[in-house]
Amino acid sequence: MSTRGADAATLTEAIAAGLARDGGLFLPPRPLPRPTGRPVSRSVADVARWVLAPFCADEPLGRELDAICAESFDCDAPTRWLADDLGLLELFHGPTAAFKDFGARFLAACLARIAGPATRTVLVATSGDTGAAVAAAFHGRAGFRVVVLYPDGLVSPRQAQQLGSFGGNVATYRVAGSFDDCQRLVKSAFADAGLRARAGLTSANSISLGRLLPQIAYWAKAALDAEAQGRAPVTFVVPTGNLGNAFACLMAREMGLPIARVVLATNCNHTLTELLATGRYEPRASIATLANAMDVGAPSNAERLLAWWPDVRATSAFLSAHSTHDEDIEVAIRNAHAEHGVVICPHTACGYDAALAARGRRERGPLVIAATAHPAKFESIVQRCIGRAVEPPPALEVMLARPSSSLPLASDAGSLARAIAAGLPGGADRA
Numbered sequence: 568m569s570t571r572g573a574d575a576a577t578l579t580e581a582i583a584a585g586l587a588r589d590g591g592l593f594l595p596p597r598p599l600p601r602p603t604g605r606p607v608s609r610s611v612a613d614v615a616r617w618v619l620a621p622f623c624a625d626e627p628l629g630r631e632l633d634a635i636c637a638e639s640f641d642c643d644a645p646t647r648w649l650a651d652d653l654g655l656l657e658l659f660h661g662p663t664a665a666f667k668d669f670g671a672r673f674l675a676a677c678l679a680r681i682a683g684p685a686t687r688t689v690l691v692a693t694s695g696d697t698g699a700a701v702a703a704a705f706h707g708r709a710g711f712r713v714v715v716l717y718p719d720g721l722v723s724p725r726q727a728q729q730l731g732s733f734g735g736n737v738a739t740y741r742v743a744g745s746f747d748d749c750q751r752l753v754k755s756a757f758a759d760a761g762l763r764a765r766a767g768l769t770s771a772n773s774i775s776l777g778r779l780l781p782q783i784a785y786w787a788k789a790a791l792d793a794e795a796q797g798r799a800p801v802t803f804v805v806p807t808g809n810l811g812n813a814f815a816c817l818m819a820r821e822m823g824l825p826i827a828r829v830v831l832a833t834n835c836n837h838t839l840t841e842l843l844a845t846g847r848y849e850p851r852a853s854i855a856t857l858a859n860a861m862d863v864g865a866p867s868n869a870e871r872l873l874a875w876w877p878d879v880r881a882t883s884a885f886l887s888a889h890s891t892h893d894e895d896i897e898v899a900i901r902n903a904h905a906e907h908g909v910v911i912c913p914h915t916a917c918g919y920d921a922a923l924a925a926r927g928r929r930e931r932g933p934l935v936i937a938a939t940a941h942p943a944k945f946e947s948i949v950q951r952c953i954g955r956a957v958e959p960p961p962a963l964e965v966m967l968a969r970p971s972s973s974l975p976l977a978s979d980a981g982s983l984a985r986a987i988a989a990g991l992p993g994g995a996d997r998a
């Protein structure tokens with residue numbers, strides 16, 4: 568079903584389509600199906616099979632679920648305990664060193680198994696990490712092109728390098744505008760029925776159910792890991808921008824996994840903090856911060872949250888939010904390093920700050936902060952805080968050694984339509 572109630576697509580159709588025909592976002596109906604028994608093991612792939620199987624019953628994709636999970640969940644997501652009641656869920660062991668690898672790779676594995684037009688164009692707006700994860704997931708896949716839009720000057724140097732490092736079937740554009748402008752451009756392209764059909768447009772943003780569902784897997788794994796250690800139920804602290812990752816965590820909770828509460832950690836783009844406090848959703852322009860992948864003023868998954876809880880204040884028993892300013896992001900990076908010897912990225916730092924604030928309020932029981940990206944992706948900020956360089960993990964190092972290039976793009980729908988058309992077979996060659 569869709570958040571606006573007028574599209575009854577199956578799961579396979581919803582993953583293929585990205586956005587619902589009524590303009591809403593796809594959302595499985597509640598109550599969510601509950602997995603039965605226990606997973607075969609607590610590897611991410613086995614937990615993913617177990618937790619996602621109930622969504623895939625009677626679906627063509629269900630028969631492929633084993634293979635899809637084996638392909639997309641072959642990296643670990645360990646929880647590292649900094650103290651008895653404070654953990655860090657490391658979600659950055661994938662090829663582009665951010666949690667979005669999980670969702671992007673699952674989506675790619677699904678789309679590759681769903682019949683579609685001869686050429687499909689995956690159009691993606693990125694605030695820094697999505698674009699690389701999606702590009703990596705589709706890079707070299709026959710029948711797919713990827714068009715990545717990122718806000719020029721608003722991603723870290725290593726993120727920019729990574730975004731432009733793919734080549735082949737990936738075209739990277741740096742847009743003269745903000746992330747919200749990039750998202751608006753993507754929406755305009757999808758609203759253009761002719762372009763949509765000609766290019767076989769498909770979405771890979773966090774609004775896509777094919778990215779949202781797989782994110783349930785590592786929340787489930789982390790909750791079960793904590794339970795096996797006698798630490799359940801845990802409260803997850805989730806660095807949040809578009810609310811995709813945190814919504815998946817809420818879905819895991821709705822499925823009955825041992826999750827006490829969810830804390831949204833935002834930077835000073837505080838639309839969600841305000842929403843939870845006042846019940847009013849007031850999207851606005853985004854502000855550039857040190858945690859750039861969370862620079863979102865109009866989080867698209869707020870529509871999913873409001874579809875499930877129209878009076879969102881009714882969630883206060885299990886959902887809260889905390890916003891962190893840039894100065895406190897730096898303080899959190901320094902403190903995490905000084906107190907626990909751990910190096911965290913600026914997004915994870917928002918989580919660290921929110922966890923301390925939650926502890927200061929009333930939060931009892933174990934807190935697990937999602938470490939959403941590897942700190943080496945944000946080298947200049949992190950180095951400034953801890954006084955030394957951070958080594959990139961091997962996969963990131965390989966990517967950073969490649970040549971990198973992106974093309975400039977004006978922030979208007981016509982320019983994007985021309986750029987997309989130019990890359991189609993028979994279209995004008997890109998310079």
Ligand SMILES: *Cc1c(COP(=O)(O)O)cnc(C)c1O
Nearest residue numbers: 696808809810811812860939940
């Ligand atoms: C995308 C991203 C986030 C925010 O995730 P959402 O699903 O958009 O809320 C947080 N941290 C990092 C490192 C990211 O790349």
